[in-house]
Amino acid sequence: MTEMTISSGEAVLFWILAPLMVMGALGLLFARRTVHIAVAVAGVMVGLAVMYIANEATFLGVAQVVVYTGAVMMLFVFVIMLIGVDSTESLKETLTGQRWLAALAGVGLLVLMGAITTRAALPAPVGLAEANADTNAVGVARILFSDFIFPFELTGALLITAAVGALSLTHRVRLGAKFGQKEMAAAKLKAYGAGASSTLITNRPNPGVYARHNSADMPAVDAAGEPVEASITTVLRIRGQESNLPSAEELADAGRPYGQGEEPAAVPGAADERKELEQ
Amino acid sequence: MSILNYLVLSGILFAIGGTAVLVRRNAIVAFMGVELMLNAANLTLVTFARMHGDLTGQVIAFFVMVVAAAEVVIGLAIIVSIFRTRGSASLDDASLLKS
Numbered sequence: 001m002t003e004m005t006i007s008s009g010e011a012v013l014f015w016i017l018a019p020l021m022v023m024g025a026l027g028l029l030f031a032r033r034t035v036h037i038a039v040a041v042a043g044v045m046v047g048l049a050v051m052y053i054a055n056e057a058t059f060l061g062v063a064q065v066v067v068y069t070g071a072v073m074m075l076f077v078f079v080i081m082l083i084g085v086d087s088t089e090s091l092k093e094t095l096t097g098q099r100w101l102a103a104l105a106g107v108g109l110l111v112l113m114g115a116i117t118t119r120a121a122l123p124a125p126v127g128l129a130e131a132n133a134d135t136n137a138v139g140v141a142r143i144l145f146s147d148f149i150f151p152f153e154l155t156g157a158l159l160i161t162a163a164v165g166a167l168s169l170t171h172r173v174r175l176g177a178k179f180g181q182k183e184m185a186a187a188k189l190k191a192y193g194a195g196a197s198s199t200l201i202t203n204r205p206n207p208g209v210y211a212r213h214n215s216a217d218m219p220a221v222d223a224a225g226e227p228v229e230a231s232i233t234t235v236l237r238i239r240g241q242e243s244n245l246p247s248a249e250e251l252a253d254a255g256r257p258y259g260q261g262e263e264p265a266a267v268p269g270a271a272d273e274r275k276e277l278e279q
Numbered sequence: 280m281s282i283l284n285y286l287v288l289s290g291i292l293f294a295i296g297g298t299a300v301l302v303r304r305n306a307i308v309a310f311m312g313v314e315l316m317l318n319a320a321n322l323t324l325v326t327f328a329r330m331h332g333d334l335t336g337q338v339i340a341f342f343v344m345v346v347a348a349a350e351v352v353i354g355l356a357i358i359v360s361i362f363r364t365r366g367s368a369s370l371d372d373a374s375l376l377k378s
Binding site for chain 2: 004006008010011014015018021022025026028029034037038041044045048051052055056057059060063064067068071072075076079080082083084094098099101102103105106107109110113114117118122123125126127128130131132136139140142143144147148151155158159161162163165166169170172
């Protein structure tokens with residue numbers, strides 16, 4: 001067999017792509033947000049596909065793009081969306097020193113594998129020019145459908161099992177009756193009739209509307225000039241994205257000082273009146 | 280450039296993936312570490328196929344890909360169902376057998 005030479009173009013490709021892939025993979029260790037990690041790993045997958053094609057594995061390169069970046073990583077992004085993008089990772093260590101031991105294990109693995117690959121007595125590379133004579137896909141198919149026909153049939157069974165398993169794992173059996181809008185209204189009215197004074201039958205107040213702000217994150221103002229917390233949706237409150245009411249100074253900067261002009265926003269004495277009502 | 284560079288790169292990716300599995304607490308991120316390890320092994324298989332002039336390595340890599348796709352589907356379904364019942368995707372929170 002003839003010996004294969006690696007073109008300088010491939011070397012350039014490798015030295016551009018390899019650092020990018022390692023950086024993307026390092027995102028797995030150091031990035032905070034899960035979505036960023038997913039995108040970085042998808043980039044690594046694309047880089048791997050290019051490397052497969054450079055290694056004369058055209059079919060695998062295309063399959064890599066379709067299967068990994070197209071299906072697997074998008075499935076990951078989909079699940080991240082389901083589970084919640086904002087789910088933060090706790091930094092508390094349950095096992096003391098586990099992080100350092102893991103880093104040590106990773107470095108040890110790296111050194112071990114690097115030493116083995118660089119010091120092993122490997123044969124001179126042959127190259128796939130002969131095997132790929134009738135295009136790579138044909139060469140792979142010849143082996144796949146002759147020597148590996150039984151494992152190939154088994155993968156069919158595996159894929160069907162996986163599909164059914166995923167369906168049964170994510171299937172949810174409804175245990176109680178469905179609690180819809182109608183039932184919610186009935187329950188609210190029932191609670192109100194039973195004398196629960198804090199229950200609202202009507203909608204909660206809408207958020208305040210100001211020309212300079214996104215109205216969804218601005219609280220409504222009650223009669224005493226205080227912000228109404230309940231007027232902002234729970235999602236924005238949990239994320240801490242609600243805005244504060246503009247202060248008197250901010251309004252003054254905008255050219256309309258609070259209390260000057262036609263009518264004051266906070267009615268004098270309203271706060272006292274509310275206190276009396278509360279008592 | 281030697282063809283060994285591909286092997287070293289795949290070793291680096293494998294070590295990073297393994298460390299991510301050990302270090303990260305988020306189940307999804309640890310799972311992506313597993314995926315990275317599988318892909319690093321695939322790169323080794325493809326490189327050895329080229330080194331030996333034999334396409335069988337590529338066929339094995341293809342099988343690894345198929346099994347990895349099935350594994351991702353099941354793994355993510357398990358993560359989603361754990362999240363539904365326990366409200367958390369952290370690996371530390373699934374400790375019912377401990378106490």
